[in-house]
Structure formats: structure tokens, C-alpha cells
Amino acid sequence: MLTRPFRVLGAVAVSGAVLSVAFGCGSEEAPADSAAAPSLTDRARQVAEAWDGSAAAAAWRTGYHPAGATVQPPRGGLRGRADERAFEDGRFVLRGKLPGPGPGPGPRDGWVRWPGERALARPLVGADESYRTLAVYRAARAGEPHLTVTGMERGEMRVATSRGPATVPAWLYTLDGYATPLKQAAVRPSKPPRPPIGRARELPGLPLDRLLGTATDGRAVTVIALRGACDDGAIVKTHETDGSVVLLPSVKNRNDDGSPCTSQAEMQRVTVGLERPVGDRVVLDALTGRPVPYKGMRGSTP
Template sequence: MATYGRNTLAHLIPVAILVVGAGSLAACGNGEAESGDGAGPDESRGVYAEVRAREVADAWDGSEAAGVWREGYHPVEDVVEPPEGGFHDEADERAFETGNFALRGGLPDLPREDGEVKWQRGGSLTLPLIGARQAYETLDRGDPDGPGLTVTGARLGEMTHATSRGPATVPAWLFTVEGYETSLTHAAVLPSASPAPPIDAARDPSGSELTALDGLVEVARDGRSVTVLAHHGACDDGPRVRVLETDGSVVLSASVAGAADGPCPGRRDIDPVEVELDRPVGERILLDAFTGRPVPYGRPDGTPAR
């Protein structure tokens, strides 16, 4: 999974074997990545996560599901691009991020049923096109807070963005935005469906040793780190994300560190955690050790991952 994020992304067998060589991690942002050596509570979770991660990697590497995934179209950065040069001011940036749009004028019908995704490294995939109205509705999420952006029309064109198979050129809707000379661009094809995983989700007996990741934010341009979203509560030391690298996959194991005993507010925070890798991601599959599935790009609420 090579790339090239523009704006600088899931964990169990008896603990009979301590897997060696799980890869190194670095701390960043509000969360922390770590290797999990030692003997305290967080360290024992690391052993548990490491064994689960090996099980997930063994299930995926060389599997039919992995082959299906690698043939698909899976973006690893936003499928929406602001007008060239960005927005004029903070108000327009906020309108974009909160989905505060208005439509003045009509939107065109689909000129054809299908479009072609073309990878720069070779290969292509034909997928159904989505209509301009459907694409617009993903932008306009109905938040009327403050000034909004006004769309006055659209036409079908192309855009290039990062995917799990490297940069790809895809059909895109080019929206005309009042006050801007260049278009706001939205991919006109949907990501490929994720294949059925070759392993079930983890059954965490403690409810805290492993947690599901909340999404992929970015793959660094050199592929040597990924940034993911992980959640935690109000009475802990934040999320931890460990990594196991194999030739075919990169398995990320999220957990919560330092949870305090006793009553605690029911707040759920989501923080970005940067995970450093021993070698570039390439076309390896980013997997969530808890769910046993590929880590999806974006935030769980559908807002831009930036």
C-alpha cells in the first residue's frame, strides 16, 4: 500500500509464544506508539496484542482475501480536493470541514454508467459511477453553523489520489464553487467492497487489552509511517498502537494505557497516533488486529480525515 498522503491511517491465541521482531514504533500526536516490552499491565497487554497480531498476519498473508483486496480500489487519502490553492479564509475552511454547503442551480445527470480507475504503475479497474447529486450530498451534511459554501454547478472530469496500489487517476465530479476560479473535486467512484476477512474479530476477555482502530488518517509520502485514529477515555494515559510487520501485511494493535480504577466520566476521545515502520508500507495490507480487517480510511463520522 504505497503512498503519499497529501495532507499530512485491526488482535488472539493463548499466550504460549512471545513473537519476536514485531517492529518498532514511535510516539506522536496525542497518542503513543510503543513496542510493549516489560512486565507491567500495559506490557502484558503488549504480549497479548503481539500474539493476536501474528494470528491476524498468518491468516491474511497469501490468502484469497488478500488477493481480492489488492485488486481493488481503496483510497488512502481524501477523495475530495479543495479548489487549487485552498480556501480563501478560515470561514470557508470551516464550512468545508463541517459540511455547510448550499446548492444554487442544477447538477448534471450521469453521462455514462461506468468509469475507469487507472493506476500509475499499470493496471485499471472499471467501476460504477456515482451521480453528481450523490457526491454533493456527501459534501453537504447539513451543518448551518456560520457562512457556507455555494455550489453552482458540476461537470465530470478526473482527479489523481493515493490508493493502496499507489497513485491512481479516477473519474471525478468537478464542482463550481461561488467565489473560486478552480473546482472543488470529488471522486465519482466508490471504494471497492472489502472482502470477507479470513479471521474472526478478537474476543477480548478483559475488554481493554485490545480496541478497534477508528480509521486511517495518512500514509507518509515515503511510506515509512502511518497515522491512525485510536480512542480512549477520560481517566487513562491515552491510546497505544503496536505494530507487527510481515512481507504481506502491517498489523496494528490498539489498546488503552493506564486506565484508572473507580468512577470515570463516559467521555470517548479519538486521537491521532503516528506509527513508524521498519520499511515502507508498499502494497502490504494495513490490518486492524482487533477486527481482523483492513483499516478503513477516514473518520468514523464521515468528516474529512485531515
């Protein structure tokens, strides 16, 4: 199994801040090669055994669970660092009005479609709610980078999901200066099923923060793991079965010499290679026993 960690410096590129949680030296996590490692490995096996063939796994495979970007920039990407920064910070300016609900009640559900499978109806997200999740800051001071929305209409987009690529309803944003729209998925993900196993209270460590995406060939996943101020970074190992991919988060070379540490955890982006493509296997966190939630770089879908 290949684990390839690299830092998001200062956690700024992920969240704009350091996540404050209890992560003191000598208390939260053990090195990967310590005596605690077999316990985490045993826990991974227990999680896989609980999920494989379970009703929760069956429910997961029939739902709509994004595993890739639900917001896609215009074709060719954003132009220049100023526009990229505006998108990352959620700085948008609206020129005009958002689409209203239209005459009559209208459809409340949209259809998520997978090739060769039955379509799934999911509740639609309105234009105003969609825009609020995209535009965290809906005004810009003079000189601040921002993107200007000049129009918005319904359309479709492709989204990577736990069941493979799907075509979903989307809001298409016309941006000033761009020939093609920015797209945002306009249906709500399915509620995760109740896990068949509880959280491991007796094991040290912090759960994975989020799933960022899956490689095009399905043979790697990228997650945000948490590391402390007194270690050399997060590592994520895997336990794979036919029905699940269990991720085992830990840290390496933690300082246990008693020197003071800050009680903070930093986010670190980690790409984990897999023995075979993910397919429709459930990607699970060994510590929580739950599917690793997809949020992407700018948070979750509406």
C-alpha cells in the same frame, strides 16, 4: 518502531462529538506494558499469518481501496478559517442545478487507473449523491460560514490507494470566489474481502476507528484510535511482515484505582512510523482482523 500520538482536542476536529461507547476504567483496555500486551502481540502475529498469502489479500490487491483524501480542496487550499469551517461542517449552498443523468443510459462504470497496471471498472456516483455526501447541510442561516457551489462537471483526480496512486473519475465543483475546483472522487470503492480470521473476542480494547492517510514516502500511517477518560491516551504499535502491517491499539497509564469514570471513548489522532514503506501491504487491525477502513476527516466516500 516510532509511535507519535497527539490529541484532537475534545474530538471536535474529527467528528464534532465524543463517541459514546462502553469504555469503563478497569474493564476495556490494559496498559501497553501489562501482562495483556503479549496476548495482543500474539494476536497480531496470528492476523498476519492468516492474511499473508491468502485469497483475501489477493482480492484486496486487485480492488480499489482509497488510502488518502477522496475530497480535495481547490489548489492552494481554502481561504480563511470561515471557509475551512464551512467545509469541515459540510455547509454548502447550491446556486443553480446539479448535472442530470444526460441523454440515454450513459456509462455506469468509471475507470480507475494505476501506472503500468490494468485499469479497474468501478460503479460511478451520480452528481446528486456526490453532492449529498459533501453538503451535509445544504442551507445556511444568515451569518453562517458556507461555501457556494456555482457549477459541477465531470473530471479526474489522483487518489492514494492501497495499490499506490491512482487516477479516478471525479466531480469538479466550482466554488464562488475560487479559480480552481474542489474535487470529489466519483467511483465507489471495492467491497473489502471477507477476512480469513475472525475478531478477537477474548482480548480487551477497542478497534481503530479509521485510517486517515499515509505519509508521502509511505513510511507512516495516521489513524484515529480510541482512548478513555481514565488513561493518558491511545498508543498504536505495529507488527510488520512482507504482506501486511498489523496495528495494535492500546492505551497507556490507565487508572485502575477504582475511581469513577464516564463510559465514553474519545477519538485521538495517532501517527505510526513504519520500518519500511507500506507499499501494497494490507493495513490491518489486530483486534478485528480486518483492514483498517479509510474514512478521512469528513467520513467515507460515497
